[in-house]
Amino acid sequence: MTPARVLAILDGRDPVVGRKVAFAINALIVLTAVSVALETVPSLQSCCNFAFVGFEVLAVGVFGIEYALRVWATPDRRGYVLSLGGIIDLLSFLPSLLVLGTEWSTIRTLRLVRLIRLFRLLRMTLALDRLQAALRDVREELVVFGMLALIVIYLAGVGIYHFEHTAQPEAFGSIPESLWWAVVSLTTVGYGDVYPITGGGRLFTAVILFLGLGIVAVPTGLIASALAAQRDHDRTVHRPPGPPDDA
Amino acid sequence: MTPARVLAILDGRDPVVGRKVAFAINALIVLTAVSVALETVPSLQSCCNFAFVGFEVLAVGVFGIEYALRVWATPDRRGYVLSLGGIIDLLSFLPSLLVLGTEWSTIRTLRLVRLIRLFRLLRMTLALDRLQAALRDVREELVVFGMLALIVIYLAGVGIYHFEHTAQPEAFGSIPESLWWAVVSLTTVGYGDVYPITGGGRLFTAVILFLGLGIVAVPTGLIASALAAQRDHDRTVHRPPGPPDDA
Amino acid sequence: MTPARVLAILDGRDPVVGRKVAFAINALIVLTAVSVALETVPSLQSCCNFAFVGFEVLAVGVFGIEYALRVWATPDRRGYVLSLGGIIDLLSFLPSLLVLGTEWSTIRTLRLVRLIRLFRLLRMTLALDRLQAALRDVREELVVFGMLALIVIYLAGVGIYHFEHTAQPEAFGSIPESLWWAVVSLTTVGYGDVYPITGGGRLFTAVILFLGLGIVAVPTGLIASALAAQRDHDRTVHRPPGPPDDA
Amino acid sequence: MTPARVLAILDGRDPVVGRKVAFAINALIVLTAVSVALETVPSLQSCCNFAFVGFEVLAVGVFGIEYALRVWATPDRRGYVLSLGGIIDLLSFLPSLLVLGTEWSTIRTLRLVRLIRLFRLLRMTLALDRLQAALRDVREELVVFGMLALIVIYLAGVGIYHFEHTAQPEAFGSIPESLWWAVVSLTTVGYGDVYPITGGGRLFTAVILFLGLGIVAVPTGLIASALAAQRDHDRTVHRPPGPPDDA
Numbered sequence: 004m005t006p007a008r009v010l011a012i013l014d015g016r017d018p019v020v021g022r023k024v025a026f027a028i029n030a031l032i033v034l035t036a037v038s039v040a041l042e043t044v045p046s047l048q049s050c051c052n053f054a055f056v057g058f059e060v061l062a063v064g065v066f067g068i069e070y071a072l073r074v075w076a077t078p079d080r081r082g083y084v085l086s087l088g089g090i091i092d093l094l095s096f097l098p099s100l101l102v103l104g105t106e107w108s109t110i111r112t113l114r115l116v117r118l119i120r121l122f123r124l125l126r127m128t129l130a131l132d133r134l135q136a137a138l139r140d141v142r143e144e145l146v147v148f149g150m151l152a153l154i155v156i157y158l159a160g161v162g163i164y165h166f167e168h169t170a171q172p173e174a175f176g177s178i179p180e181s182l183w184w185a186v187v188s189l190t191t192v193g194y195g196d197v198y199p200i201t202g203g204g205r206l207f208t209a210v211i212l213f214l215g216l217g218i219v220a221v222p223t224g225l226i227a228s229a230l231a232a233q234r235d236h237d238r239t240v241h242r243p244p245g246p247p248d249d250a
Numbered sequence: 251m252t253p254a255r256v257l258a259i260l261d262g263r264d265p266v267v268g269r270k271v272a273f274a275i276n277a278l279i280v281l282t283a284v285s286v287a288l289e290t291v292p293s294l295q296s297c298c299n300f301a302f303v304g305f306e307v308l309a310v311g312v313f314g315i316e317y318a319l320r321v322w323a324t325p326d327r328r329g330y331v332l333s334l335g336g337i338i339d340l341l342s343f344l345p346s347l348l349v350l351g352t353e354w355s356t357i358r359t360l361r362l363v364r365l366i367r368l369f370r371l372l373r374m375t376l377a378l379d380r381l382q383a384a385l386r387d388v389r390e391e392l393v394v395f396g397m398l399a400l401i402v403i404y405l406a407g408v409g410i411y412h413f414e415h416t417a418q419p420e421a422f423g424s425i426p427e428s429l430w431w432a433v434v435s436l437t438t439v440g441y442g443d444v445y446p447i448t449g450g451g452r453l454f455t456a457v458i459l460f461l462g463l464g465i466v467a468v469p470t471g472l473i474a475s476a477l478a479a480q481r482d483h484d485r486t487v488h489r490p491p492g493p494p495d496d497a
Numbered sequence: 498m499t500p501a502r503v504l505a506i507l508d509g510r511d512p513v514v515g516r517k518v519a520f521a522i523n524a525l526i527v528l529t530a531v532s533v534a535l536e537t538v539p540s541l542q543s544c545c546n547f548a549f550v551g552f553e554v555l556a557v558g559v560f561g562i563e564y565a566l567r568v569w570a571t572p573d574r575r576g577y578v579l580s581l582g583g584i585i586d587l588l589s590f591l592p593s594l595l596v597l598g599t600e601w602s603t604i605r606t607l608r609l610v611r612l613i614r615l616f617r618l619l620r621m622t623l624a625l626d627r628l629q630a631a632l633r634d635v636r637e638e639l640v641v642f643g644m645l646a647l648i649v650i651y652l653a654g655v656g657i658y659h660f661e662h663t664a665q666p667e668a669f670g671s672i673p674e675s676l677w678w679a680v681v682s683l684t685t686v687g688y689g690d691v692y693p694i695t696g697g698g699r700l701f702t703a704v705i706l707f708l709g710l711g712i713v714a715v716p717t718g719l720i721a722s723a724l725a726a727q728r729d730h731d732r733t734v735h736r737p738p739g740p741p742d743d744a
Numbered sequence: 745m746t747p748a749r750v751l752a753i754l755d756g757r758d759p760v761v762g763r764k765v766a767f768a769i770n771a772l773i774v775l776t777a778v779s780v781a782l783e784t785v786p787s788l789q790s791c792c793n794f795a796f797v798g799f800e801v802l803a804v805g806v807f808g809i810e811y812a813l814r815v816w817a818t819p820d821r822r823g824y825v826l827s828l829g830g831i832i833d834l835l836s837f838l839p840s841l842l843v844l845g846t847e848w849s850t851i852r853t854l855r856l857v858r859l860i861r862l863f864r865l866l867r868m869t870l871a872l873d874r875l876q877a878a879l880r881d882v883r884e885e886l887v888v889f890g891m892l893a894l895i896v897i898y899l900a901g902v903g904i905y906h907f908e909h910t911a912q913p914e915a916f917g918s919i920p921e922s923l924w925w926a927v928v929s930l931t932t933v934g935y936g937d938v939y940p941i942t943g944g945g946r947l948f949t950a951v952i953l954f955l956g957l958g959i960v961a962v963p964t965g966l967i968a969s970a971l972a973a974q975r976d977h978d979r980t981v982h983r984p985p986g987p988p989d990d991a
Contacts, residue, residue: 036404039408039425040404040407040408040424040425040426040429041425041426042425043411043415043423043424043425043426044423044424044425044426045423045424112404112405112408115401115404115405118397118401121397122394122397125393127390127393127394129390130390130391130393130394131394133391134391134394140975141975143868143870143871144871144874144875144971144975146866146868146871147863147868147871147872147875149460150859150862150863152460154856154859157777157781157853157856158853158856160781161780161781161853164784168784176784176785176786177781177784177785177786178780178781178782178783178784178785179449179781179782179784179785182781183452183456186452186455186456186459187440187445188933190438190459190460190463191438191440191685191931191932191933191934192435192438192439192440192459192933193438193440193442193687193928193932193933193934193935193936194440194441194442194445194689194935195440195442195688195689195934195935195936195937196442196445196447198928198935198937200937202920205924205927208927209924209927212927212931212933213890213893213931216931216960216964217963217964217967219463220467220961220964221964221967221968221971222464223463223464223467223468223471223968224471224718224721224964224965224967224968224969225968225971225972226464226468226471227468227470227471227472227474227475227718227968228471228475228968228969228972229972230391230468230472231472231475231476231479232972232976234387234388234391235479283651286655286672287651287654287655287671287672287673287676288672288673289672290658290662290670290671290672290673291670291671291672291673292670292671359651359652359655362648362651362652365644365648368644369641369644372640374637374640374641376637377637377638377640377641378641380638381638381641396707399707426696430699430703433699433702433703433706434687434692437685437706437707437710438685438687438932439682439685439686439687439706440685440687440689440934441687441688441689441692441936442687442689442935442936443689443692443694466710467714469711470710470711470714470715470718471718471965471968473711473715473718474715474717474718474719474721474722474965475718475722477638477715477719478719478722478723478726481634481635481638482726530898533902533919534898534901534902534918534919534920534923535919535920536919537905537909537917537918537919537920538917538918538919538920539917539918606898606899606902609895609898609899612891612895615891616888616891619887621884621887621888623884624884624885624887624888625888627885628885628888643954646954673943677946677950680946680949680950680953681934681939684932684953684954684957685932685934686929686932686933686934686953687934687936688934688935688936688939689934689936690936690939690941713957714961716958717957717958717961717962717965718965720958720962720965721962721964721965721966721968721969722965722969724885724962724966725966725969725970725973728881728882728885729973
């Protein structure tokens with residue numbers, strides 16, 4: 004087999020094998036992620052630790068062979084090894100080769116980055132390109148709203164500290180602890196572990212929620228409308244002229 | 251009565267009877283759904299079980315007769331019986347005929363699928379078509395964001411597990427349990443049954459909320475703007491040319 | 498004073514008095530709303546009940562005199578008395594005239610409906626018209642999503658009942674009680690009074706949240722984009738042609 | 745050094761020094777905000793109070809010198825001292841000069857207002873202008889929705905009080921206390937400190953949430969779409985004519 008064909012098979016571009024091998028590698032990445040999660044379940048740890056180790060050995064073997072094949076098959080070897088993609092491919096099996104303990108399992112989740120290739124396999128590069136273009140479009144707005152959000156959260160935390168720390172010295176013991184309340188409230192998660200109980204604190208919360216919710220939620224709307232604009236743009240540019248679009 | 255007229259009456263297209271029979275069948279579907287809910291209330295079970303069974307018998311009778319009439323009246327009998335609509339019509343009374351115990355009540359809620367006909371009755375097919383077209387428009391974006399959301403939730407669950415499982419071995423006992431926290435937090439539901447208590451876990455939560463909320467919330471905005479675009483499109487295409495629209 | 502001038506003064510259209518009298522009446526409506534709220538505070542009830550009664554007597558007097566003046570000044574008396582506005586004006590003082598107990602305080606909040614006139618006073622009829630037109634534009638979509646939301650909430654309630662009612666017979670004791678959980682979860686309020694604890698119930702919750710959140714949240718986005726379209730429409734239609742808009 | 749050059753250095757417009765000095769002053773503002781937060785942590789108060797005081801003395805010194813330089817270098821001294829910017833610059837060090845106790849720390853957070861200059865430094869004035877223009881565009885809608893939101897919250901509070909105050913005399917003891925529930929629910933924060941337990945109260949909550957959520961959430965969507973419109977407007981107006989935009 005020529006090196007070019009090996010690469011085509013690994014990337015799912017081979018006319019005969021098709022996307023089978025590429026899908027299998029992606030499925031293996033997803034399965035190792037599931038395995039990383041299940042390994043931490045106490046009841047499974049006692050019964051099936053052997054299976055988890057075995058599966059990891061298999062996965063590391065496959066990823067290792069894939070890496071070796073890619074290094075061998077790529078014309079510009081040095082370029083691939085030093086590229087971000089090459090480093091991620093290496094990191095998907097090297098840490099497990101060196102240490103196989105569960106305490107290092109987090110580093111194995113780095114493999115998920117490789118799922119980006121899945122979008123290419125599913126022929127969705129256009130959608131990803133649009134997302135990237137949309138984010139670039141609203142980049143400045145995201146920075147402005149990000150900074151405003153940080154300032155609002157800081158001021159909310161400082162404010163609630165002054166209203167509540169005498170009434171609730173444990174929950175609002177310091178401004179850093181009050182900032183936790185500000186994050187949980189302005190994202191509307193509201194776990195209920197900390198909340199104001201004084202009249203002043205509740206009034207302050209009402210005011211800050213009405214002013215602050217928008218600052219935290221507007222960026223989502225911005226990204227959505229930038230994406231919609233990108234889709235319109237794509238449709239106008241990429242489609243051939245002809246009878247009016249009917250979809 | 252001709253078979254065609256029977257069908258027209260059942261579908262609410264008869265010029266004399268109008269939509270009365272069709273509305274009555276839909277109302278019966280809604281009432282059986284209410285009945286399924288009320289049957290589970292302990293105080294009603296003791297007093298009124300007889301009434302619930304009686305009502306179910308009535309409903310099964312009506313749905314059975316309607317099914318028989320449709321089979322008899324449709325020109326392409328085999329096609330109707332094997333169509334999705336025909337199977338749903340059959341499932342709306344058959345399970346209750348076979349078993350009438352409350353433990354099977356869930357399967358009766360399948361009848362709700364038949365309410366899709368209600369949209370047609372209410373002359374809202376256009377709105378449903380627009381919704382379908384809008385969903386088709388943003389199909390790729392929904393897949394991309396769906397996959398990104400799954401990856402973010404997975405990474406959030408893995409991350410919080412590492413920060414919290416020594417401090418809260420019960421709430422964050424394993425990664426699958428931590429994933430429950432990730433779902434509840436990133437959808438901003440925030441029941442408050444599990445939440446981070448360590449400084450690192452709280453900082454991690456703040457970061458993941460700011461990055462992750464958008465990924466979960468953007469699809470909603472996308473569907474909304476695609477629907478708005480569809481409405482504009484409809485208005486331009488379906489309306490006759492004339493004086494500028496004033497609505 | 499002519500009847501026409503009395504009406505103009507009450508409606509804030511008089512060239513001499515201006516909007517003073519109209520604003521004063523609206524301020525009184527807001528103040529009675531504040532008073533209705535404060536009356537229920539136990540500590541204020543004991544000390545200041547006399548003041549609340551006195552203020553209500555004053556307000557009832559003002560609203561009664563205003564009503565009498567409007568009846569006297571309107572050319573088409575019968576039309577005003579029987580109109581919705583006339584009935585609301587009557588209801589803003591009649592119930593308090595008949596009974597002045599706090600247990601009837603709710604009916605007094607009907608007066609708030611009269612604040613709609615405030616929008617006219619603040620010269621914001623255009624914005625209200627746009628809101629009305631936008632709601633009319635998305636009327637069909639709101640009905641479709643409203644029905645879908647009801648169906649999703651019903652199915653969510655039925656589903657969680659089956660997963661949780663044996664594990665939590667108190668919180669999920671019946672389907673109507675489970676529907677409360679469905680409402681609180683799908684609106685992302687998440688009080689934390691009821692939440693799933695079984696693995697199946699949590700997985701079901703995750704799935705239903707991802708499918709259902711959009712159905713509940715999309716209408717908000719629809720109204721927002723219909724309002725934006727109305728604003729564009731207004732700007733194009735109502736502004737005189739000229740140099741390109743710079744705002 | 746000429747006064748003009750001193751001003752240019754402070755504002756980050758100097759061709760030689762560049763934005764270094766201006767960035768350093770902004771970094772100092774952020775650091776004092778962090779310091780204000782950390783001062784309230786009990787464990788840091790005992791060990792490092794000396795460091796906090798020392799850092800504050802340094803910051804006050806820098807801000808004081810900057811103020812003096814600006815007064816000296818600005819041609820229109822009186823105009824600068826009496827301008828909003830000048831007053832904020834003065835307030836960023838004067839209160840700390842007079843009193844250095846932690847109980848006055850809130851007033852020091854006023855300095856954060858000065859971070860607005862940071863947007864200018866980061867060349868993001870255009871994005872800020874667009875935000876301002878977008879807010880001006882939807883000004884009327886924001887006022888309408890703000891008033892509607894206040895009315896809905898008031899009516900929600902009055903309603904829930906009538907449903908719940910006999911069942912939960914502590915949580916819903918008065919209408920002002922019930923308003924706290926209304927704010928927490930309609931913003932979807934849902935801490936879980938107060939929630940309805942009666943059937944009527946829960947049904948009322950479900951209805952008010954479906955009607956009210958939109959009123960609270962629509963303004964966010966409006967701001968997002970107004971911002972998107974501004975961005976389109978900018979792109980059309982400010983870019984030179986030429987080949988179609990490819991970004």
